[in-house]
Structures are given as structure tokens and as C-alpha cells.
Amino acid sequence: MPRWTILAVTITCALVISSTIHATDADSIARGKKALETRSFTPAPWTFQAYDSAWENWQPKPEKQPADYDQAFRQRYGLHPAPFDNGKYPMGLRRGAFFGLPGIEGLTTDCMLCHGGSILGKSYVGLGNASLDIQAFFEDLNLAAGITRKLPHTFSNVRGTSEAGAMAVYLHSFRNPDMSVRLVNRHNWPLPDTLCEDVPAWWLLKKKKTMYHTGGADARSVRSIMQFMLTPNNGLAVFEKEEPVFKDIQGYLLSLEAPKYPFPIDAEKAATGHKLFNKKCAQCHGTYGKEWTYPSKIVPLNVIGTDPTRFDGLPKELGEHYNQSWFAKEKPSGYKALESAGYQAPPLDGVWATAPYFHNGSVPTLYHVLNSKPRPKIFTRSFRTDESDYDKLNVGWKVQILDKMPADLSAHERRKIYDTTQPGRGNMGHTFGDDLSDAERWAIIEYLKTL
Ligand code: HEC
Ligand code: HEC
Structure with missing residues (x-):
């Protein structure tokens, strides 16, 4: 249109x-x-x-x-x-x-x-x-x-x-x-x-x-x-x-x-990530620090x-x-x-705390923002927010992946399951991280923790 x-x-x-x-x-x-x-x-x-x-x-x-x-x-x-x-x-x-x-x-x-x-x-x-x-x-x-x-x-x-x-x-x-x-x-x-x-x-x-x-x-x-x-x-x-x-x-x-x-950050890795971010991401998401641009x-x-x-x-x-x-x-x-x-393209200040990602919350972690292929298709989570519910590695929410939407759930239980095949819930797009190596992704994620 x-x-x-x-x-x-x-x-x-x-x-x-x-x-x-x-x-x-x-x-x-x-x-x-x-x-x-x-x-x-x-x-x-x-x-x-x-x-x-x-x-x-x-x-x-x-x-x-x-x-x-x-x-x-x-x-x-x-x-x-x-x-x-x-x-x-x-x-x-x-x-x-x-x-x-x-x-x-x-x-x-x-x-x-x-x-x-x-x-x-x-x-x-x-x-x-x-x-x-x-x-x-x-x-x-x-x-x-x-x-x-x-x-x-x-x-x-x-x-x-x-x-x-x-x-x-x-x-x-x-x-x-x-x-x-x-x-x-x-x-x-x-x-x-x-x-x-x-x-x-x-x-x-x-x-x-x-x-x-x-x-x-x-x-x-x-x-x-x-x-x-x-x-x-x-x-x-x-x-x-x-x-x-x-x-x-x-x-x-x-x-x-x-x-x-609040957890430790690997400064060297984050510095590598910072450079990659400025090359690959800053044109849309801006730069950070005292002299920020957006x-x-x-x-x-x-x-x-x-x-x-x-x-x-x-x-x-x-x-x-x-x-x-x-x-x-x-x-x-x-x-x-x-x-x-x-x-x-939103500013990414505090992005470690704002999972799930994208306008429809279809992607549970930063790792999956940066790698579109393994994004979970149907998943659920605790909907609690304690340290044990937080995925420190991938940065975002810990999820359990399901093969399919189980039958016979109450509406309340069904709403706990994010099914990306449903209208409005697609998890496609934003493929800007797909050509990075995993090492590069982890470096960018380390940098994102500092924002
Ligand atoms: C061409 C512009 C563009 C580039 C390049 C780009 N992004 Fe994005 N990014 C966007 C837009 C637009 C959105 C919002 C998409 C949506 O919500 O549907 C977004 C969303 C995100 C989100 C989710 C934010 C949230 O709170 O939901 C993260 C994280 C992110 N981008 C990180 C990155 C990183 C890291 C890179 C570099 C590897 C990058 N982006 C490259 C445009 C871009
Ligand atoms: C029913 C849930 C809900 C309530 C209640 C609500 N908001 Fe929101 N608000 C949203 C959602 C969802 C968005 C994003 C809308 C979109 O763009 O699709 C939003 C967006 C916003 C934004 C824009 C943020 C941005 O960065 O784009 C502001 C500001 C805002 N709301 C302020 C308020 C204020 C002030 C109130 C109370 C008077 C309020 N909202 C009540 C759900 C809500």
C-alpha cells in the first residue's frame, strides 16, 4: 500500500x-x-x-x-x-x-x-x-x-x-x-x-x-x-x-x-562489539555515551x-x-x-531489561534478534521476572520451546504461549545480524549490556 x-x-x-x-x-x-x-x-x-x-x-x-x-x-x-x-x-x-x-x-x-x-x-x-x-x-x-x-x-x-x-x-x-x-x-x-x-x-x-x-x-x-x-x-x-x-x-x-x-561485563569483548555496532547498527539505532546521537x-x-x-x-x-x-x-x-x-528503530538504552523484542514482542532474546534463523517459533515462559527467569547468556527471557500449540488449553493458559505463526505475531525480518559470525554477535551483545 x-x-x-x-x-x-x-x-x-x-x-x-x-x-x-x-x-x-x-x-x-x-x-x-x-x-x-x-x-x-x-x-x-x-x-x-x-x-x-x-x-x-x-x-x-x-x-x-x-x-x-x-x-x-x-x-x-x-x-x-x-x-x-x-x-x-x-x-x-x-x-x-x-x-x-x-x-x-x-x-x-x-x-x-x-x-x-x-x-x-x-x-x-x-x-x-x-x-x-x-x-x-x-x-x-x-x-x-x-x-x-x-x-x-x-x-x-x-x-x-x-x-x-x-x-x-x-x-x-x-x-x-x-x-x-x-x-x-x-x-x-x-x-x-x-x-x-x-x-x-x-x-x-x-x-x-x-x-x-x-x-x-x-x-x-x-x-x-x-x-x-x-x-x-x-x-x-x-x-x-x-x-x-x-x-x-x-x-x-x-x-x-x-x-x-547489574552483572559483570567483559570490557574487552564489549569494546570489540562497540566497533561492530558503530559499523553495522548505529546508522539506525544511534550512538551512545555522553555525546549520543539518535x-x-x-x-x-x-x-x-x-x-x-x-x-x-x-x-x-x-x-x-x-x-x-x-x-x-x-x-x-x-x-x-x-x-x-x-x-x-528504537534507541537501545537499557535494552538488556526490555525483552521480548520487536514491536510485537516476538523474539525473546538479543541473540535471536541478531540471528533470525534459530528464532523460536512457539514458546512459553514463566512470566515471572526473577534472576532465575532471566537468560543471561542470550540476554532476555528464558523460554521453553514447544513443537505445537497444545490442544484443549483454557484461554488463560493459551495466552501464555507465543505462537509466531499467528496473525500479528510473526518473528520475521530485521536480518541485519544474520551475516555476523557468532563471535561477532556475542561481542555486540556484550556491548548492548553497557547501554
Ligand atoms: C536499517 C536499520 C536498522 C539496522 C541497520 C539495524 N536495526 Fe535494529 N531495529 C531496526 C528497527 C526498525 C527495529 C524495530 C523493528 C520492529 O519493532 O518491528 C529494530 C529493532 C532492534 C532491536 C529490538 C529493540 C526492541 O526494544 O524491541 C534490537 C535489540 C536491535 N534492533 C539491535 C540491532 C543491532 C545490534 C543491529 C546491528 C547488528 C541492528 N539492530 C541493525 C532497524 C535497524
Ligand atoms: C493498555 C496498555 C497501556 C496503557 C494503560 C497505557 N499505555 Fe502507553 N503504550 C502502550 C503501548 C502498547 C504502546 C505502544 C503503542 C504502539 O505504538 O503500538 C504505548 C506507547 C506509549 C508512549 C510512546 C512511547 C514510545 O516511545 O513510543 C507513551 C509516551 C505512552 N504510551 C504513555 C502512556 C501514558 C501517559 C499512559 C497513561 C495515561 C499510558 N501510556 C497508558 C500501552 C499502554
Whole structure:
């Protein structure tokens, strides 16, 4: 499909020479951190009781509420302890106004459901949550809260990924461009259900000129990251009131830094890898250190060759609607949705901690990023994040490889298995490491640990 390639290239070049994002002042960063850690921006749909009784919907059903229920709940859905005060609740779930009613509290979600991850048993705000079963989480809490309506679209087909794009399509479909709500007559746009989106680490945002996997938005846009507030209860006035808060939240995101690789690194090997990286990889992924560079490059689909579903998958109606709506009219000159030619080559800071790899999380380790032939086709993993779950050799998650998808699994168990033959989950492409020798690959991997 023709994709306004020339326009995308022009836009990319224009953005590269335009100013980089400046981290905002310390007060704004502190306000943004506090807002993320203490506030919810959507009304709470669930009672507190729904959390306490969610286990009654687990299959096989436990005889009674599991001992250490908070931990059992986190493991069931792939959630992590909050590294800030969040009561007994995991990152991503928090108290909020029940159906928006003042004075009555219930439970709701926040950004960290997807953007709060864990590595080596430690939680980080801003690390993508690669363990999450968001489908089961919503289904079970809805049932436990007495909400019997089915989810309006697929939230996830495989653990650690989500159909965030479909959520955006669905939420925007209730709006007119002026943000008024069309409750009965929502736009009938096609809802994608196989985009299989892995969550980018927030600490990479500060280097980016464009964000999202396809570079579909200007990284400076504040309104773009407010799309998760689009539940019909939130009117235009709420968005206008919260825009400065999201400006602070963006400031906080821009202040985040990648965690450092905590195990020994072979300095000599890494130095060899550094040279190879600069020759083979830096033109797309940039250079690192104090004088870093980052080209914010969108690599055309026919060059990158990774799964095209996410690229093709958002309906054009969404972009057209977005560009006429409040979201594109940010002061002073607005940030429209950008046409893209492919996928953005991400910065690789902290890449040791952000497995699985590619926009669809289809490749579990760095070794397999750099060698496309032996990439596992059907695999599962523990979805825990302890040192024993981490593959220090290949760098990423330890996986168990399966010959085929076993029959008769519950939907919850099926989502633990990543089947790269399924739509949106292909593990092809990015063959730039295929002509390296294994020694060269190990050297590059050693260097990647230092980023
Ligand atoms: C349902 C899971 C989910 C929730 C909740 C969520 N996000 Fe995201 N976010 C994603 C996914 C997935 C992407 C990548 C989307 C893509 O390009 O396909 C993303 C991308 C982003 C990006 C761009 C990152 C980059 O480098 O390209 C920012 C910034 C962001 N989200 C901020 C937020 C904020 C702020 C909130 C809360 C208001 C939030 N997100 C809530 C899943 C989520
Ligand atoms: C022609 C540009 C290009 C070159 C050259 C290139 N890459 Fe990439 N790389 C990309 C793009 C684009 C993606 C994102 C693909 C996707 O998500 O579908 C990517 C993804 C990755 C990822 C996964 C990042 C993540 O968080 O999911 C790693 C790791 C990576 N590249 C490492 C390398 C290394 C090491 C080299 C050199 C051997 C290299 N790349 C060469 C464009 C390139």
C-alpha cells in the first residue's frame, strides 16, 4: 500500500533538525511523578470486593482464597508490587472515584498497568510490563464486580502484549471531533484485534522525535498521551483541566533513565562489539555515551521486514478523525498524526531489561534478534521476572520451546504461549545480524549490556 513515503521522509528530516525535547524543570517533574503515582484519570468501574473475590473466576477454581492473595493475584495477571505507596494493590490498579461519583471509592487502572514492569524481581515505573494478561485481568474483575457485558474487543491474544491500538480506535469512536460524546451512534470503524503491541520503555522517549512503534505521533505531543482518558464520562472540560497535569507527566517521563545491567561485563569483548555496532547498527539505532546521537529513523517496511500487521492495522478513519479533533490542536501549532513508512528503530538504552523484542514482542532474546534463523517459533515462559527467569547468556527471557500449540488449553493458559505463526505475531525480518559470525554477535551483545 502506498504510504506517503516522501512526506514521511520530509517530516522525519524536518523533525531531526528541529529542536530536541528539553526536560522540564524539577518542580514539573516532581508534580508529574506525584500525579502518576497518586491519581487515576478514569472513573473506577470496580468495587473493592471485586479485587478480593477475583480468584473465584480462576480456572481451575481454588477451594478458598489463596494464602498471600496479593501475591497470587499479581502472578495470575502478571502485575508487580508498586515501588511507591499504593496500599495492597499492585502497580496499575488503584483507588479512584467509583463511576466518577465524588466521595465513593472503587478500583480503577492507571498507566502503569502496561507501563510498570519488573526485571530481576524489581519493579520500575516506565519499564513495559512484559508479563501482563490484560484480557484475563479485565474479564475477571468485571465478572467479580457483576459487570456481565463482554469486553467490546480483544484486549490481548498473548501475555505481555496488548491491543492498545484497538482501545484507541474504540474510545475515539464515541467522539465527535469537538470531543462531544456519541453514545448511541458510535463510529463504525473496523476494530483491529491482532496488533500484538509490546510496550516501549518510557526512558527512551527523551531521545525520540516521533513516538509509537511506527513513529505515528510527534514525541512532544502531550494530548496524544491523554487518549487513555477517553472513556465517555470524561468530557472536554476534564481534558482541558488535565492537560497541564499531563505536561508534567510528560516532563517526568523525559527524566527517567534506564536501569544499569547489574552483572559483570567483559570490557574487552564489549569494546570489540562497540566497533561492530558503530559499523553495522548505529546508522539506525544511534550512538551512545555522553555525546549520543539518535536519528529517530523510520525504516520502511520492505527494509525492516518485521510483521506488517501493526503497521497496516490502524484504520485510516482513526488518523483522519484524530487530525480533525482536539488531540491534534495542541498549542501553539498542533501535532497531527503522522503518516509512516514502516517501524521506528528504537534507541537501545537499557535494552538488556526490555525483552521480548520487536514491536510485537516476538523474539525473546538479543541473540535471536541478531540471528533470525534459530528464532523460536512457539514458546512459553514463566512470566515471572526473577534472576532465575532471566537468560543471561542470550540476554532476555528464558523460554521453553514447544513443537505445537497444545490442544484443549483454557484461554488463560493459551495466552501464555507465543505462537509466531499467528496473525500479528510473526518473528520475521530485521536480518541485519544474520551475516555476523557468532563471535561477532556475542561481542555486540556484550556491548548492548553497557547501554
Ligand atoms: C493498555 C496498555 C497501556 C496503557 C494503560 C497505557 N499505555 Fe502507553 N503504550 C502502550 C503501548 C502498547 C504502546 C505502544 C503503542 C504502539 O505504538 O503500538 C504505548 C506507547 C506509549 C508512549 C510512546 C512511547 C514510545 O516511545 O513510543 C507513551 C509516551 C505512552 N504510551 C504513555 C502512556 C501514558 C501517559 C499512559 C497513561 C495515561 C499510558 N501510556 C497508558 C500501552 C499502554
Ligand atoms: C536499517 C536499520 C536498522 C539496522 C541497520 C539495524 N536495526 Fe535494529 N531495529 C531496526 C528497527 C526498525 C527495529 C524495530 C523493528 C520492529 O519493532 O518491528 C529494530 C529493532 C532492534 C532491536 C529490538 C529493540 C526492541 O526494544 O524491541 C534490537 C535489540 C536491535 N534492533 C539491535 C540491532 C543491532 C545490534 C543491529 C546491528 C547488528 C541492528 N539492530 C541493525 C532497524 C535497524
